[in-house]
Amino acid sequence: MRRVEHVMGFPVSVRIDDEGFPEAPVDGLFAWLREVDARFSPFRPDSEVSRLDRGEVRDPGPELREVLDLCEEYRIATGGAFDVRLPGRGLDPCAVVKGWSVQKGAELLWAAGARRFCLNAGGDVIASGGPWRVGVRHPEHADRLCTVLDLTDRAVATSARYERGDHILDARTGRPATGLISMTVVAPTLTEADTVATAAFALGTEGVEWAAAREHCEVFAVDADRRVLRSPGFPVAGAGAGSVAA
């Protein structure tokens, strides 16, 4: 089963290979992502995030609390380079909300019995079962790949500037992060992969080792000099390995 819908401004592609898997849990996944958009988007004046930012809500609900705790954890871990509260700007937890909400969505599919599926949310991928062959987009050529990995029961996220420009700021300087061209992180969950990739991108070149030193995280980075740095455990697809049916 395959389905593509557009939520939060990006495409979400689902492929489920379990035989006879019903439509209802997939409807549930998209309903959840639309709910997250309504509640946590800083671009909607009536969202929980906007109301909290304006001081109209004193205590965030448990789910927003979970998101804000993650934001704070990564702000500390990056020495302030990753920060969802930049001076002169509203609260913007998008960098954490995306990975976190898609991970929760994947858990809904799992709870409904899906075992072999691949979820791609605007370039962030959760692989359940596997191996799935996941290409990493080449940072300079939209139609090419810079590496291919075999992914089983893990997630991968990439942060870069080629789609939406200088949207990641180094909060220590308030200026766009420019040390890296592309940062790809493989982790057990998309919550971690997405946030670590964004935080490492904000850190710049020092972010590569920072991310690689995190337990269970594997990295593939392209720096401003177009050098590739990857961790030994990054699951590059084996040479000569056949493609699984696509």
Added chain:
Amino acid sequence: MKRAIPVLVLSIAGLIPLWRYAPSPDTGPASSSAAGAAAPASTPSVSSSGGPTTTVVSGSTIDTEKGPVQVEVTFDGDEIASVRMLQQPNHPQTTAAVPKLIEETLQAQSAGIDTVSGATITSDGYKESLQAAIDARG
């Protein structure tokens, strides 16, 4: 010096998991907050010799389950020039846990794939993307 402090905390935060590394499952996220609480202890020594100011800061000693850890960080201006271990536990996992990054040249390739990871693509950009082609192929 104001900005050296958070950077030092970051370095320690990054290093702590290396010594905590053990087949126990509960080290990950907790380690950063634990390290965040560890304040740098020593007075930094600053030496300037024409170029960017060089600052050497010693972190406080942090007890981990593998033994005490203390790092010394040298800054050139705001950049970390080097990190040196003043104290480190003698444990075989110490070296195994430090990832040695592999350096390669950037390649452009195409291959049979199931899906594509990339920077967040907008719904507008999707139409022209590799992922759209994969989805359309079904």
